[in-house]
Amino acid sequence: MAKVKTRYVCQNCGYTSSKWLGRCPSCSSISSFVEETIKEDKNISKASSWVKHDENLVIPITKVKEVKHERYKSSLFKSFNDFLDGGIVKGSVNLFAGEPGIGKSTFLLQLAKDFCKYGKVLYVSGEESIEQISLRARRLNALDENILVVSNNNLLSIKETIEKIKPSFLIIDSIQTMYLPYLESSPGSVSQIREGTAFLTNLCKALEIPAFIVGHVTKEGNIAGPKVLEHIVDALFFFEGDRFSNLRILKSFKNRFGKTGEVVVFEMQEKGLKEVENPSEFFLKERPIGKPGSVVFPFLEGAQRPILVEVQALITRAAFVTPQRKSQGYDYNRLSIIVALLEKELKLPLKNFDIFVNVVGGINIKEPAADLPVALAIISSFLNIPLKENVCAFGEIGLTGELRQVRFPDMRTKEALKMGFNEIIAPPKYKDIKEVFFNVFKKEKTT
Numbered sequence: 001m002a003k004v005k006t007r008y009v010c011q012n013c014g015y016t017s018s019k020w021l022g023r024c025p026s027c028s029s030i031s032s033f034v035e036e037t038i039k040e041d042k043n044i045s046k047a048s049s050w051v052k053h054d055e056n057l058v059i060p061i062t063k064v065k066e067v068k069h070e071r072y073k074s075s076l077f078k079s080f081n082d083f084l085d086g087g088i089v090k091g092s093v094n095l096f097a098g099e100p101g102i103g104k105s106t107f108l109l110q111l112a113k114d115f116c117k118y119g120k121v122l123y124v125s126g127e128e129s130i131e132q133i134s135l136r137a138r139r140l141n142a143l144d145e146n147i148l149v150v151s152n153n154n155l156l157s158i159k160e161t162i163e164k165i166k167p168s169f170l171i172i173d174s175i176q177t178m179y180l181p182y183l184e185s186s187p188g189s190v191s192q193i194r195e196g197t198a199f200l201t202n203l204c205k206a207l208e209i210p211a212f213i214v215g216h217v218t219k220e221g222n223i224a225g226p227k228v229l230e231h232i233v234d235a236l237f238f239f240e241g242d243r244f245s246n247l248r249i250l251k252s253f254k255n256r257f258g259k260t261g262e263v264v265v266f267e268m269q270e271k272g273l274k275e276v277e278n279p280s281e282f283f284l285k286e287r288p289i290g291k292p293g294s295v296v297f298p299f300l301e302g303a304q305r306p307i308l309v310e311v312q313a314l315i316t317r318a319a320f321v322t323p324q325r326k327s328q329g330y331d332y333n334r335l336s337i338i339v340a341l342l343e344k345e346l347k348l349p350l351k352n353f354d355i356f357v358n359v360v361g362g363i364n365i366k367e368p369a370a371d372l373p374v375a376l377a378i379i380s381s382f383l384n385i386p387l388k389e390n391v392c393a394f395g396e397i398g399l400t401g402e403l404r405q406v407r408f409p410d411m412r413t414k415e416a417l418k419m420g421f422n423e424i425i426a427p428p429k430y431k432d433i434k435e436v437f438f439n440v441f442k443k444e445k446t447t
Contacts, residue, residue, distance in 0.1 A: 011032050071084075080264055084252075094211065094233065098238060123150070126172075127173060155179065170200075170204060175214065200213065230253075279307045313355065315350070315355055330359055339378070341375075353382070372403065376436070383441060392421035400432075401434060
């Protein structure tokens with residue numbers, strides 16, 4: 001006889017309480033608790049029992065043998081292998097997150113065709129029918145007898161299919177549509193997402209099947225579901241880019257078997273995603289020459305290779321009492337700090353002007369190394385003085401106007417010189433923003 005329990009779960013962060021609460025004590029969200037009923041049945045085979053290990057085995061770490069993980073390499077996306085530090089690890093669970101329509105399903109279907117050489121690939125969809133998957137596969141030229149598709153969202157039924165077929169790869173699209181029957185909550189709830197991901201993780205590790213799980217994101221850009229979901233999986237990848245643009249960026253935020261912070265750039269074409277071999281050249285091919293408000297910045301998320309991107313600024317006289325401050329691809333709060341700093345240190349009257357900042361290509365920059373390029377773009381647009389064609393800039397700006405070193409300056413400089421930018425504006429060559437202003441703009445401003 002199954003034992004029934006009731007609990008209340010915050011749908012924002014996954015906090016659990018025995019009674020309903022108006023405000024979540026963990027994330028402070030209001031009216032986010034939903035009642036959930038759980039049936040605990042001893043006859044149900046739990047996923048954690050599949051993992052074979054000795055819980056009582058305790059040995060010194062120096063005597064633990066080194067394990068070389070078997071990896072599967074992609075022949076379609078060669079930079080993706082470097083992105084994963086050598087390829088997909090056997091038995092790993094990888095979460096792909098991104099906005100709807102960004103290309104997650106397209107990318108995974110192309111990977112399915114690519115990895116057919118290693119064996120059967122099971123594509124499980126809880127959102128589309130097998131006819132819809134087949135239609136997309138024909139468009140992408142991703143048809144193969146080793147790609148097996150099934151439209152199902154019952155994880156217990158999917159488990160039986162996996163054990164019967166024994167695929168070499170597993171694709172779940174998406175985790176928000178999957179459910180475990182012994183949980184009374186609906187698909188997409190915190191409990192279903194958390195327990196379902198743990199269920200799949202333990203199953204894949206026991207059978208040594210690498211899995212790709214699609215995850216939805218909220219309007220804030222976070223993965224839908226509890227924060228613990230990111231800790232369960234082995235790797236977390238984000239697809240970024242404008243849905244109305246053909247550019248897609250894949251970022252690595254977590255990877256237990258490789259480096260984090262890596263970036264791969266793709267171009268969405270009619271036949272699917274195509275890898276961009278030289279991202280710097282791709283981003284700068286339409287860059288205007290001799291126009292004020294444009295600065296080249298060596299963007300570096302990970303330690304693989306910098307990407308040269310263009311930072312643009314537009315300064316216009318404010319039409320209303322309160323001037324506008326808008327940014328795309330750059331943190332708005334950081335922009336406000338830089339504007340205030342330029343007003344104080346350089347005495348620029350920016351309070352009466354609208355300021356717009358954009359990072360071309362749909363890239364979202366979070367590293368502080370973009371402070372100096374943004375400041376230079378604002379100054380250039382305000383003074384209507386363009387920077388030289390061969391100028392590249394990077395550096396963090398402190399609240400007192402000083403320039404601070406950023407990580408991997410040599411790597412950024414090397415990439416800039418390789419692309420023909422032989423004049424680098426960066427610390428320690430320049431000490432503060434005043435020195436940059438008088439050395440870069442003083443002569444042109446005087447003339």
